[in-house]
Amino acid sequence: MNILIRNGTVVTASETRPADVLIQNERITAVEADLAAESADRVINAAGMYVFPGGVDVHTHLDMPLGAIASSDDFESGTRAAAFGGTTSIVDFANQSRGARMRDALDAWRRKADGRASIDYGLHLTITDLAGGGLEEMDSLVREGVTSFKVFMAYPGRLMLDDGDIFRILSQTARNGGLVCVHAENGGVIDALVARALAEGRTAPIYHALTRPPRAEAEAVHRAIALAEMAGAPVYIVHVSSAEALDEVRAARGRGAPVFAETCPHYLLLSIEELERPEFEGAKYVLTPPLRTKEHAARLWDGLTSGCLQVVSTDHCPFRFKDQKELGRNDFTRIPNGGPGIENRLQLIYHYGVNSGRISLNRFVEITATAPARIFGMYPRKGEIAPGSDADLVIWDPDAVHTIRAATHHMRVDYSLYEGFPVRGNARMVISRGEVIVEAGRFLGRPGRGVYIPRNPTGHG
Ligand SMILES: [Zn+2]
Numbered sequence: 179m180n181i182l183i184r185n186g187t188v189v190t191a192s193e194t195r196p197a198d199v200l201i202q203n204e205r206i207t208a209v210e211a212d213l214a215a216e217s218a219d220r221v222i223n224a225a226g227m228y229v230f231p232g233g234v235d236v237h238t239h240l241d242m243p244l245g246a247i248a249s250s251d252d253f254e255s256g257t258r259a260a261a262f263g264g265t266t267s268i269v270d271f272a273n274q275s276r277g278a279r280m281r282d283a284l285d286a287w288r289r290k291a292d293g294r295a296s297i298d299y300g301l302h303l304t305i306t307d308l309a310g311g312g313l314e315e316m317d318s319l320v321r322e323g324v325t326s327f328k329v330f331m332a333y334p335g336r337l338m339l340d341d342g343d344i345f346r347i348l349s350q351t352a353r354n355g356g357l358v359c360v361h362a363e364n365g366g367v368i369d370a371l372v373a374r375a376l377a378e379g380r381t382a383p384i385y386h387a388l389t390r391p392p393r394a395e396a397e398a399v400h401r402a403i404a405l406a407e408m409a410g411a412p413v414y415i416v417h418v419s420s421a422e423a424l425d426e427v428r429a430a431r432g433r434g435a436p437v438f439a440e441t442c443p444h445y446l447l448l449s450i451e452e453l454e455r456p457e458f459e460g461a462k463y464v465l466t467p468p469l470r471t472k473e474h475a476a477r478l479w480d481g482l483t484s485g486c487l488q489v490v491s492t493d494h495c496p497f498r499f500k501d502q503k504e505l506g507r508n509d510f511t512r513i514p515n516g517g518p519g520i521e522n523r524l525q526l527i528y529h530y531g532v533n534s535g536r537i538s539l540n541r542f543v544e545i546t547a548t549a550p551a552r553i554f555g556m557y558p559r560k561g562e563i564a565p566g567s568d569a570d571l572v573i574w575d576p577d578a579v580h581t582i583r584a585a586t587h588h589m590r591v592d593y594s595l596y597e598g599f600p601v602r603g604n605a606r607m608v609i610s611r612g613e614v615i616v617e618a619g620r621f622l623g624r625p626g627r628g629v630y631i632p633r634n635p636t637g638h639g
Contacts, residue, residue: 179203179219179612186224186573190231190563191544199229201569204611209563224573227606230543231561232266232297232570233524236550237416237440237491240270241290244514247505250496250591253294254625256520259588261297261615261623263521264605266570267551267560267631269300271328276307280315284324288630295628296621297610298570300556302359304328306336308343316347317354323632325555326357328416331398332365332466341405348409355635357438357553358406359414362398362423363390363467372511383460384453386510387468395467396422403430403437412436412636414553417493419445419467421477428486438553440489441478443519443526444595449475461503462593465493466515479536488549490527492519496591518589522582522596524572529601555633569612578604588621 181201188197188209198213199206215221240256242249251259253270260268272287274280280303287301303324305312316327329344330337339347348358371389375381380388399415403426406413418424418441430437444465449472452463463469481487495516497503506513527546531537537545551561559568579602584594608616615623 180217181220181222181609181612182213182215182218183222183224183229183571183573184215186227186229188229188563189539189543191540191548194539199563199571201609201612204569206563206567206569207565209565222573222607228539228574228576229563230264230572230574231547231563232572232608232610233264234267234547234550234556234561235260235265235491235494235520235523236269236489236554237442237493238268238270238520239493239495239516242271242273242495247497247502247514249516250498250502251494251518251520251589253291253299254296255588255590256494257295257297257299257628258621258623259521261608261610261621262588262605264524264572264574264608265297265520266608266610267298267300267556269302269326269554271304272301273304274306277310279310280305280312280319284319291630293626296615296623296625297628298631299628300554300631300633302326302328305339305347306330308339308346313346313350316350316356320354320356320635325355325633325635326359326414327351328359328361330361330365331402332361332363332368334365334369338365341401344402345405345409348406348411348413352409352411357412357414357636359416360402362395362402362415364394364398367394376509376511381509383458383464383510383513386464386513387450387453390466390468392420392422392470392474395420396426399423399426403435406437407435412438415439417442417445417467418478418487419474420470421474424477424481424486431486438489439487440491441481441487442491442493443523444469444517446475446478447526447530448595458507461506461513462499462517463595464503464510464513464515465517482531482541482545483537488545488553490523490545491550492523494518494520496589498591499593517595518591519595521587521589525580525582525601525604526596526599528603533602553636555636556631560631569609571609572605573607574603575606576603578602578606580604
């Protein structure tokens with residue numbers, strides 16, 4: 179199937195220009211003015227529209243087990259929702275269980291995704307246990323396209339690794355070309371603050387935020403960067419939420435260290451007051467790291483403008499309010515941490531970033547598609563509009579007005595973090611490897627059409 183997209187304005191991380199885009203089968207084969215229509219089976223008129231590379235969301239948790247429950251979107255519902263929002267690639271986290279091999283996690287997540295994903299997906303490997311001697315296993319995973327790993331500095335006894343193990347993992351990636359993603363919060367201090375709050379009878383959702391102060395994040399970001407520098411490895415800080423943590427990233431980048439960092443729409447657009455909503459509704463906003471005061475959001479926008487932050491991802495990890503968030507009604511530590519967002523990232527960053535004048539159109543494409551594809555070894559297959567790239571494209575209507583609502587979103591969760599938020603600019607058509615999967619609000623993809631993306635070692639450093 180050959181498709182010609184005519185009369186649109188092609189926007190990449192580096193340029194904005196009127197051009198037609200020719201798709202032959204799964205790839206882009208030409209991006210030029212006035213391409214001939216003869217060879218096309220279908221001609222799409224994109225007059226008045228932008229043509230963006232499909233969005234790349236490198237931080238999602240689909241079908242993620244958490245104790246006795248799981249995040250409420252699986253790979254079928256989650257990738258369909260992503261597609262509606264203009265995202266055509268995700269990188270999800272396969273979590274190693276303690277005592278199991280890393281490969282078991284990879285196999286388990288491939289089973290969750292294969293046959294269900296309707297857009298392409300890669301996997302990071304979350305390391306929770308080196309007791310089985312997993313360092314060599316990392317090398318074989320990198321060779322097979324799992325080129326990024328995640329470690330936790332929080333959640334002692336469950337997910338947290340000590341500094342020695344984190345240093346060993348970073349050192350291994352310095353040799354094998356992998357990239358370590360760090361959840362940076364000081365887990366020991368947080369556990370002590372949580373125990374104190376509970377002993378004082380403070381059990382409401384707001385205490386989730388008050389027991390995880392920005393300093394606990396900044397300290398861990400500082401330490402993660404120091405460990406990476408000692409190991410001679412690059413490092414990627416996930417979900418930066420506070421000004422103090424951002425300052426640590428900026429200082430490291432200022433001295434030339436290969437440090438990368440992302441933030442998420444909720445840290446840019448929401449604040450800690452949400453956790454004080456009555457009737458336990460604050461639980462909807464229990465995310466980790468927690469929402470901060472408003473001043474932090476302004477600083478994070480500055481970080482995106484200045485280049486200190488390279489990526490906006492969602493950390494999509496939805497739990498239903500009705501029967502999942504509810505588990506923590508009498509104890510904030512039992513509220514499953516996380517919220518939905520996979521569908522709304524482009525709408526929100528376009529509206530509150532581009533329309534408000536905070537970031538340029540090209541910077542929008544860079545932080546939502548090109549930079550994450552580059553950093554995680556998918557570029558130029560993903561995140562680019564050029565001959566040879568996968569034909570993953572979004573035809574974006576800059577004038578489409580939309581109000582975000584749980585009642586109309588496609589994520590399998592009973593609330594939205596952005597209920598009632600008005601946005602202008604939305605995906606009109608979404609193309610994944612040359613196939614139109616969303617058109618005029620209808621889903622035309624099918625579960626299982628998404629393929630696994632083996633990724634390249636990234637060689638930062
Ligand atoms: Zn996450």
